[in-house]
Amino acid sequence: MIDSKEATKALSDIDDIVRRVRQSQIYNLASLIMIWWGVLVFAGNIATYRWQWYGGYVWPIVNIAGVAGTVLISAFMHMRTHVRAVDGRVIAAFLSFFAFGYLCSQVLGHFGPRQLAAFWPIYFMLFYMLAGLWFGRAFIVIGLGITVLTLIGYFFIPGGAFLLWMAAVNGGGLILSGLWMRRS
């Protein structure tokens, strides 16, 4: 028979593994969602660069496809792993977040296309960084990395090339981060 110190150590090992399993499941789900959004954001930036006058149509399509894909991925993963990513509270949080962003960028401030192209990624990366406080450092690293790269592009890359930069750092960044998360 073991003593209470060894028993405490064993229970704390169990807690640690359970925490790592849960985090791994969250990373697995989040990585798929991230890759999906990365592909859409990459395509959205390239499309806006190529057909600048249609930017107003491109981004609503990207957002609707993004949310629909997120719900489908979440439902699929829920069936496989019983981890639920999207429920009423998550949808309410997402809508509140989106509404606040719209209020800041379109009502209180009147951001131009360049400001919008920088604002939304940075704003969503803030969401990632906040999520990272609960769900793991990977979210913080990804959020911070994409925010810094977006700001570099915003201040140093002139004209339409900024959209190509955003396709690479935001779209490509999300895809690479999703792939990295699947390995971690």
Place this chain on the structure above:
Amino acid sequence: MAELDDIIHQPLRLRIMAALNALPLGTGLEFARLKKLTGATDGNLGAHIETLAKAGYVGVEKAFVGKKPQTTVTATAAGRRAFARHVATLQEIIAASGGEPP
């Protein structure tokens, strides 16, 4: 006080069972993922999974995903019960000494 389960008590086997038990019933973990979570080496993990499988605590399923072999390990109902008993015994040991579980 109930006896500790000798098969589960070994540290790596305890981590394997804890990881599998954290999943919903019938859901398993791929060998590579289990290796990463437990920090074990291939050979060590394989040997301990075999011990757990012989005891009927885990099920091992081998399949091919594309051309790659994939091994999935799942806790059986008996394994989950044994793990729950083992955890209860650990908590009893701590309680008997006047401490509180972590």
